[in-house]
Amino acid sequence: MSDIFDAMCAQRACRAFTDEPVADADLARMLDAAVHAPSAENKQPWEFVVVRDTDARAAIGALIARAWNTVGREFSKDRLSAGLLADVERGATGGIADAPVHIVVGADTERGLPMTAAESIFPAVQNLMLAAAALGLGSALTTIAVGYAYELSEIVEFPAHVRPMAVIPVGHPARPLGPPRREPFATRTSRDRYGARWD
Amino acid sequence: MSDIFDAMCAQRACRAFTDEPVADADLARMLDAAVHAPSAENKQPWEFVVVRDTDARAAIGALIARAWNTVGREFSKDRLSAGLLADVERGATGGIADAPVHIVVGADTERGLPMTAAESIFPAVQNLMLAAAALGLGSALTTIAVGYAYELSEIVEFPAHVRPMAVIPVGHPARPLGPPRREPFATRTSRDRYGARWD
Numbered sequence: 222m223s224d225i226f227d228a229m230c231a232q233r234a235c236r237a238f239t240d241e242p243v244a245d246a247d248l249a250r251m252l253d254a255a256v257h258a259p260s261a262e263n264k265q266p267w268e269f270v271v272v273r274d275t276d277a278r279a280a281i282g283a284l285i286a287r288a289w290n291t292v293g294r295e296f297s298k299d300r301l302s303a304g305l306l307a308d309v310e311r312g313a314t315g316g317i318a319d320a321p322v323h324i325v326v327g328a329d330t331e332r333g334l335p336m337t338a339a340e341s342i343f344p345a346v347q348n349l350m351l352a353a354a355a356l357g358l359g360s361a362l363t364t365i366a367v368g369y370a371y372e373l374s375e376i377v378e379f380p381a382h383v384r385p386m387a388v389i390p391v392g393h394p395a396r397p398l399g400p401p402r403r404e405p406f407a408t409r410t411s412r413d414r415y416g417a418r419w420d
Numbered sequence: 421m422s423d424i425f426d427a428m429c430a431q432r433a434c435r436a437f438t439d440e441p442v443a444d445a446d447l448a449r450m451l452d453a454a455v456h457a458p459s460a461e462n463k464q465p466w467e468f469v470v471v472r473d474t475d476a477r478a479a480i481g482a483l484i485a486r487a488w489n490t491v492g493r494e495f496s497k498d499r500l501s502a503g504l505l506a507d508v509e510r511g512a513t514g515g516i517a518d519a520p521v522h523i524v525v526g527a528d529t530e531r532g533l534p535m536t537a538a539e540s541i542f543p544a545v546q547n548l549m550l551a552a553a554a555l556g557l558g559s560a561l562t563t564i565a566v567g568y569a570y571e572l573s574e575i576v577e578f579p580a581h582v583r584p585m586a587v588i589p590v591g592h593p594a595r596p597l598g599p600p601r602r603e604p605f606a607t608r609t610s611r612d613r614y615g616a617r618w619d
Contacts, residue, residue: 223423223424223425224422224423224424225422225423225424225427225550225551225554226422226449226453226551226554228424229453229456229457229547229550229551230452230453230456232456232457232458233458234458234462249605250425252605252606252609252618253429253604253605254425254428254429255605256602256603256604256605256608257428257429257431257600257602258428258431258546259431259432259433259546259549259560259561259600261563262496262499262500262504263433263504263600263601265602265603265608267608268608268609268610268614269605269608269609269610270609270610270611270612270613270614271609271610271611271612271618272612273611273612274612277612277613297461300461301461305461305462327614337563339538339539339542340538340542340561340563340586343538343539343542343543343546344542344543344545344546344549344561346543347457347458347542347543347546347547348428348546348550350458350543351424351428351547351550352424352425352428355424355425361458362458362539362543364460364536364539377610377612377613377614378613378614378615379614380614383614387539401456401458401462402462403455403456403464404455404464405452405455406448406451406452406454406455406468407451409455409464409466409467409468410451410467410468410469410470411467411468411469411470411576412469412470412472413469413470413471413472413473413476413576414469414476414576414577415467415469415526415576415577415578415579415582416577419451419470
């Protein structure tokens with residue numbers, strides 16, 4: 222699926238994967254896409270760690286499960302629909318851990334400014350995930366493990382100046398992903414001033 | 421240019437625009453792309469204000485110039501190459517103001533959590549800009565005006581619970597945009613642990 226609008230409209234969080242491996246060639250295309258994203262001052266502060274190692278993925282999965290079980294579930298249970306809550310729970314307690322690849326994304330706070338880390342990292346993460354979708358792979362933007370920044374950094378050996386920003390599981394979707402559920406853009410778009418709706 | 425990899429590799433910050441107007445149909449495609457991005461808890465907290473009004477664009481342009489003249493230039497002069505500094509300066513002091521459309525992007529902090537605003541907004545902003553690139557339009561991710569959040573909110577009438585996150589100028593590029601200058605992904609990618617480089 223190489224049409225950009227098709228890929229953007231088909232992208233959906235994937236939290237259940239088969240154990241089929243992901244080829245280095247596909248990861249290379251995703252990472253090449255990622256580093257073409259804009260960043261503040263063009264400092265390109267991203268650092269990607271592609272984790273295939275079984276123990277490291279298990280440790281990341283355990284961190285996500287711990288964050289979910291101690292804080293996430295309680296926090297989310299009244300905020301999400303029953304269907305989404307169940308999907309997130311399955312992901313956080315095993316689905317994400319099962320992905321054959323975890324890409325841990327960090328922001329180098331010496332190369333770029335800490336203040337502009339988010340605007341410099343998440344466009345690259347979006348390119349990465351769009352490329353995955355175009356290649357028929359599943360992925361999801363997860364940040365729950367970032368709450369345990371020290372432990373996550375320890376697993377992938379980030380030095381102190383690299384701040385973990387996200388964990389992106391990548392793999393072949395266990396089930397076909399339906400289209401994403403979104404409100405139409407016109408309900409979130411105004412003309413000239415907030416509230417003067419597009420339509 | 422509808423191939424997703426082509427569009428991602430061609431995207432480059434545009435800070436000089438012609439006065440040719442941008443069609444509503446193109447903006448609609450860009451905004452539709454934006455709202456298909458992922459967001460934390462799928463809360464879709466984005467708010468877009470499409471500014472065509474001459475006075476409002478002038479006010480946004482003045483805010484950007486003020487931020488540049490009071491803080492930005494001094495801050496950036498030793499951090500950017502001479503070429504990039506000159507391009508950013510021309511953009512901040514008139515180029516961006518000249519764009520026929522400014523899209524002011526906000527995060528609704530009642531719909532989504534303030535804590536996850538950045539990871540919920542910047543992927544959508546990236547979709548918006550990729551769609552612009554695919555349609556042959558120029559855009560740039562600017563956040564300098566966000567430093568004057570109160571003044572920016574006043575121009576587009578954001579209520580207190582909508583936090584301004586970015587201003588995206590959109591228009592037809594005044595000059596062809598060359599390819600973006602990026603370090604190869606392999607220099608920013610490790611295997612299993614930071615420092616064990618991809619290659």
